[in-house]
Structure formats: C-alpha cells, structure tokens
Amino acid sequence: MRATEQDGTYPRPILRRERWHSLDGVWEFGYDDADEGERAEWFAEGAAGGFDREITVPFPPEAPASGIGETAPHAVVWYRRRIAHEVLAPGGGRRALVHFGAVDHRAKVWLDGRLVAEHVGGQTPFTADVTHALRPGADEHLLVVRAEDQPADLAQPRGKQDWQDRPHEVWYERTTGIWQSVWTETVAAQHITDLAWIPDPARGVLAEITLARVAPVTVEIVLSHDGEVLAESTSTVRTPRSRIDLVIPALRNGIDREELLWSPERPTLLDARVTVRDAGTSAALDTVHSYVGLRSAGAGRGAFLLNGRPYYVRSVLNQGYRPDTLIANTGTAELRREVELIKAMGFNAVRIHQKAEDPRFLYWADRLGLLVWGETGAAYEFGTEAVELLTREWLDMVRRDRSHPSIVTWVPVNESWGASDIPRDPAQRHYSVALANLTRALDPTRPVMSNEGWEHTDSDILGVHDYCSDPEELTRRYGDAAAFDRLLAGPGPQGRVLTVGAAQAERYAAGAAPLMITEFGGLSVRADDADFSYTRTDSADQYAALLGDIFAVLHASPIVAGFCYTQFMDTAQETNGLVYADGSPKLPVETIRRIVLGRRPQPEDTPQSSQA
Numbered sequence: 001m002r003a004t005e006q007d008g009t010y011p012r013p014i015l016r017r018e019r020w021h022s023l024d025g026v027w028e029f030g031y032d033d034a035d036e037g038e039r040a041e042w043f044a045e046g047a048a049g050g051f052d053r054e055i056t057v058p059f060p061p062e063a064p065a066s067g068i069g070e071t072a073p074h075a076v077v078w079y080r081r082r083i084a085h086e087v088l089a090p091g092g093g094r095r096a097l098v099h100f101g102a103v104d105h106r107a108k109v110w111l112d113g114r115l116v117a118e119h120v121g122g123q124t125p126f127t128a129d130v131t132h133a134l135r136p137g138a139d140e141h142l143l144v145v146r147a148e149d150q151p152a153d154l155a156q157p158r159g160k161q162d163w164q165d166r167p168h169e170v171w172y173e174r175t176t177g178i179w180q181s182v183w184t185e186t187v188a189a190q191h192i193t194d195l196a197w198i199p200d201p202a203r204g205v206l207a208e209i210t211l212a213r214v215a216p217v218t219v220e221i222v223l224s225h226d227g228e229v230l231a232e233s234t235s236t237v238r239t240p241r242s243r244i245d246l247v248i249p250a251l252r253n254g255i256d257r258e259e260l261l262w263s264p265e266r267p268t269l270l271d272a273r274v275t276v277r278d279a280g281t282s283a284a285l286d287t288v289h290s291y292v293g294l295r296s297a298g299a300g301r302g303a304f305l306l307n308g309r310p311y312y313v314r315s316v317l318n319q320g321y322r323p324d325t326l327i328a329n330t331g332t333a334e335l336r337r338e339v340e341l342i343k344a345m346g347f348n349a350v351r352i353h354q355k356a357e358d359p360r361f362l363y364w365a366d367r368l369g370l371l372v373w374g375e376t377g378a379a380y381e382f383g384t385e386a387v388e389l390l391t392r393e394w395l396d397m398v399r400r401d402r403s404h405p406s407i408v409t410w411v412p413v414n415e416s417w418g419a420s421d422i423p424r425d426p427a428q429r430h431y432s433v434a435l436a437n438l439t440r441a442l443d444p445t446r447p448v449m450s451n452e453g454w455e456h457t458d459s460d461i462l463g464v465h466d467y468c469s470d471p472e473e474l475t476r477r478y479g480d481a482a483a484f485d486r487l488l489a490g491p492g493p494q495g496r497v498l499t500v501g502a503a504q505a506e507r508y509a510a511g512a513a514p515l516m517i518t519e520f521g522g523l524s525v526r527a528d529d530a531d532f533s534y535t536r537t538d539s540a541d542q543y544a545a546l547l548g549d550i551f552a553v554l555h556a557s558p559i560v561a562g563f564c565y566t567q568f569m570d571t572a573q574e575t576n577g578l579v580y581a582d583g584s585p586k587l588p589v590e591t592i593r594r595i596v597l598g599r600r601p602q603p604e605d606t607p608q609s610s611q612a
Contacts (some may be wrong), residue, residue: 008332010098011101011181012125013363014403015195016289021087023098023143023182029055029068034074042078043110043144044508045135045426051080058101060175063326073151073165077177081507082140083184090131090186095212097187098128098143101180102180102356105156106148112141119387122149122157122175123356123377123394127193147177155386157393159354159377160319161327169532172319172572175327180358190215191286192276197403198445199294201261201307204231204248207457209274216279223245223292224271225260236279247374251294259422261307262405264348267369269293269405293366293405299447299460302511303561306371306408313371313516313562314596315349316342316578319571320357332360337583338365342568344589345578346596351518351564354414356397365406373409373564374401375452382428388420391435395442402443410439411445411459415453415494422455423500432457452518454496462508463518466493467566469535477559484515514561517554522566522576523547525586533576534566544587548595555598565596 010016030050032042042049059066063076088096100107104122108115112135117128134141149155151174152163162171186458194210207221216238223231223246231246250256262268273289276284295307303310318338322326335358342350349371352361356376365372376394379386390602394412401407412435413419419428436450436458447460456462468474477487488505492498507513522534525543535544554563570577578592579585583591 007388008336008360008363008367011358011359012099013366014197015192017185017187017287018289020185021184023081023083023184024052024057026067026081027057028080029053030078031074031432032078033074035076035201037076037078037146038108041113042080043115043146043477045142046111050078057178058180059325059328060104060177060179062175063175063324063328065324065328065330071173073174074176075150075597076146076148078389079145079147079178081143083143084140085134085138087184088130088134088141088186094186095129095131095191096134096184098130098182100127100145100178100182101125101358103145103178104149104175108146108315108527110144112138121393121396124393124400125180142316145178149174149176153384154381155389156392157377157379160321161377162511163380167572170574172321172574173326174451179326179328184513187212188276188285189213190217190276190278192288194399195274195288195290195403196399197272197290197292197406199292199296201251201257201294201296203251204246205270205292205294207245207246207274209237209242210235211242211276214238214240217285218277218279218282219244220273220275220277222273223248225268230260230270238530247443248294260270260294262295262366262369263306264343264369264371267293267367267405269366276389281497288405291366292403292515294369294404297446299409299514301511302514302559304408304447304461304514310561311512313349313564314347315351315373315518315562315564316345316347316568317343317351317353317519317564317566318568319353319574320355320361321571327355329358329361331574335361336364336368338568339368341579341583341585341589343368344593345585345594347565349373349408349562349564350568351375351411354566356400359400359404362401362404362406366404370406371408372404372406373411374398374407375411375414378414380418382419382425382431387431390418394435395438400563404506408446409449410443411449412436412439412450413449413451415465415587416451416455420449421496422451422457422588423550427455431502438508454492454494454498456499456504456513457501458504459505460513461518461561462498462504462513462515463564464492464515465519466517467522467534468493469521469523469546469550471553474550474553475556476518478515480557481559484559515559516562516564517560518564519566520554520563521547521550524575528575531575532573540587544595545592547587547592551595551598 028051061068062225109117111133112128114133119126196208198206298305351373450458453465524533
C-alpha cells in the first residue's frame, strides 16, 4: 500500500513511509474471563484457544462496528490473525515491524509463538520488531495479541470510560483491547524510529531524530513549500539521537515570513523529507516524509498568543466518542468531516477531552487549520500506581504529538480527577505541579495546564469551568476585572477554589496566565429524563436564544481571552452537543456560526425543520 500525504490514511502522519500494509480488518477473537490463555499457550501455532468469534479491528469489542457489540466487562481478550509471508518478509537484512496505534490497556504480542512485544498504556503507540520470530520457510505467520483492561481499576488512566457496569452521567462505555490501527512495514536495520520538529518562526526549525542503531550515517533533510526548497541539511550522525538545526533564509524577510507561518486562518505546512544514508557507500537506508508548521504558542499580556500576537480562542469540547465505534473511528474521512464541521461552525479550536485522539485527526487539524488542546484520559484515584501509570503514559503522548502544529496547549489533569484533594494534600499539589513541569521539560514551546477548570497550582492559562446558564449571573461573574476578582477570592462557580497558592493568582493578576472559560454551556434540546445535560431547553427557538445569550456574555467580557463550549456532539446519554450523535446539527450551521462568532441570531436561524 502506498500512502500519500493528502489522503491522510497513513496512521502516523508525522513519520510516514510510502510502502506499508494495513492489518485492520477481520481477526479471530475470544474472551478469557478465567485468564487461562497464557498458561494454555493460546499464542502457539495449532492452539485451540478461545478464539470462538471474529472481530473487525480497530473497533473495540464493545462497539457495534466491531461485529460484537458486547458491553459487559471482560478483563482479558485475545486477538489472532494470519499474515502472508510476502507481507512481512523483509529480505536483504531488513527488519519487519508491526505497529499498534493503541491497545487498551496492557498488551502482549506474539509472532509464530514467540513473544515480540509488551506494552502498558491504553492511549499510546508501540512497535514490535518481529524479524527474529519469523518461522523460516513459512508461507504465512501467526500474529497473536493479548490485551488486559481491568474495568474497575481506578489507578489505570481511563478518561471517560466508566468504571461502573453501565454508563452514568458523563462517563461512557468501556474500551478494551485494540482501538487504533495496526499496520506493518519493512525497514533497513538502521532506520528512523522517532522524528520531531521544534519550530522557531523567526529562524527555522530544529529536527530531533532517533535512529534504531549506533552506527555512522549521513542524514539529509529537505524542507520545501509548493515545490520550492526552503532549507536543506546534510549531517554525519554517529549517535542514536541527534538534533539538527535548519535555518530558513526566507524567514529573515518579515513579509515572506508571514506567508510561511501556520495559523487556523492560513494553515501553511512545509513538506519535509528525511533520508538516512550509509556513511560509506551513500546508499539510502531509510526515507521518511513529514511536514512542519511554523508557529509559536504562548500566553501573556492577558491573552493567548499565537505567533506572538493576541489570539481569541473560540473552542469546542469534543469527546471523540462515536455511536458505532465508541472511542475509535471509521477512518480518516470521518475525522476530516469532524474538523471541517467544527470550523464551519465558527470555532478555531477544539479541546480533545480525556483521550489521545487518533493522529489522523491531528493531521486534518494541521492541514485544515484548527487549534487543539491535547489531553490525557484521567485515573480516578491518587496513589503510587496511579501516578506512575499516568505520568509514563502522558509523557509518551506528548512525545507522540509534539510535532503537530495544531496542538497549542497541554492538559495533563482535568478537574482534579485523580488528584481530588489538591487544596488539602501537599502530595497531590506536588503531583499537579510536577506534571506541568515535566511537560514543560519535554516541550517548553506550549502553554501547560497544571489542572483544568479549578484548583490551579501552576497553569499558564487560568481555565474556569462554569455551567451557569443565566446570562445575568454570568455577567456578574465576568463582566469586568473587579467582578472576576470577587469570584477568584472565594469558591468558584462549581464550588471549588480556582487557584491553590498565591503564585497562581499573582500570575493571573500580572496577565501572565490569561482567563479563559474552558467549559461552559452544556445545553440540550428537549432531552429525555434519562439523558444528561447541564441545562435543558424546550424548543429549538429557546435553545438558539439561550445559546446566543451565553456566548454574547463571554464575547462582551473585557477580561475573557477565549472559551470552550461543551460540547461538539451528543455522546451516549450526554445530550448537550451542538450536533446530534449522527452528526446532524441541532440548528443550521450558519446560525451556530453567527453565535460562536459573536453575532446575534436572526429570526430565520430557527426554521421549522430545525425544531423537529
């Protein structure tokens, strides 16, 4: 299979090779409720095992699209499929790799009966080098995966996956096992294993390259735009990790620089090609394709800063759950449609809530121009195991996504989930601050939230969650600086203090940490009693009017630097989306756009068809 950049099909868009083979599709599948599969060697050739049904990968077994749709808890599941030898056969000293986008939560992988990989972390990718396990002379090979996901383990990062037997309030069905793409490719023994870009809009870009082996090689990098080479570099590399500085002369001219900067309004991307050559023969060992967005993100002067300038953030919260696929998706076309619809509604940003979204969503955000707040799924208890699991997984997420120009803010903690006693427990405060600082150490180029919504300890943006639907009360809270100072001094809108410690409040007062209302709204139209929403309305007219009123308050506030509306789409029992679960808008898109942009809705914005 050949991957072209424009179609967004390759599962890892920042490090793309032209030839690859998808393993998505039908696999054998079985539950292992007695956890006997390893002892019985279900991974072995000829093992009967418990593979009594089929599943369509990458959809989790709880999702209807998987062909199973079983939502009862099963802690251990197994997958098995056969792969033709020509798909994996590397030849000529090359290596055969099997990549997993995400397997929730603990995974073991066997190839032809040999263990080839183990991984912990349900949101992050891993790779199995299966070359040494290939059975000589075989026409096909047996790939087996065991996934373990304890449904009630609160130390395990799970985000919106419910720990109860049935979904309740704002938590949804569980996800077990494989839920992102699986694919194979063959590479030289010396090849690129990781690639990252650190942009400097005033100068160029820094490339960070990780190689599979320690051996002298030549690394060539070419950056181009619309066929014009902007920068190129040839370096001799003798270490497994290297940092290569590429200066882009065109950035010296301020006018030319504007043409090359990335923003939602002009999402310019530079094409990148990296080639690794043998230092002696100059033979090409590996070539990967990528792209770079030149932009800076920060906070200061009471504003979010994009490319050094104040930028008003109009964001919407997206749970990333879909009716047929749950936490997964049907493919790149669906992800592109979501980005396009969010932009059409007038938003310039999206907050991916409590999950690591498929990298192809980030690809379309990069290409089409949509800011993204990157966030991890939370654990729901505090302790040694929870801290270790979330910290490791979060740092892997940052490494996976840090080259996407669309991502402009990191959110390791939301609403004190997994650290519910931050104001009272010094250990939990240290945890919140440490996560923020670890994130800055790995990526110092973006704002970081120490906690989202309240109880901030060391956040670069003062995000406040406020589901009040009374426009007059919202004005009393955010109408001017004095009003918000009163709110800041006492319990916040959800009854939780907004800052912990004097330093965070001082950062806000100095303009270093601007105020954003990062969750608000949550309106529904004629919801059933079993549904969840923050405020219910009785008609499309009432819905449109109230939606316009609460947006108008935030637009009128002189102190609010941006907002994030809850939410993009109805999700399971949570019916407070701007669109229904099938993707159809609850109001005409142009009506929503007017409201989001701060323009008053017109009488024609709620036609009869939108009230059904």
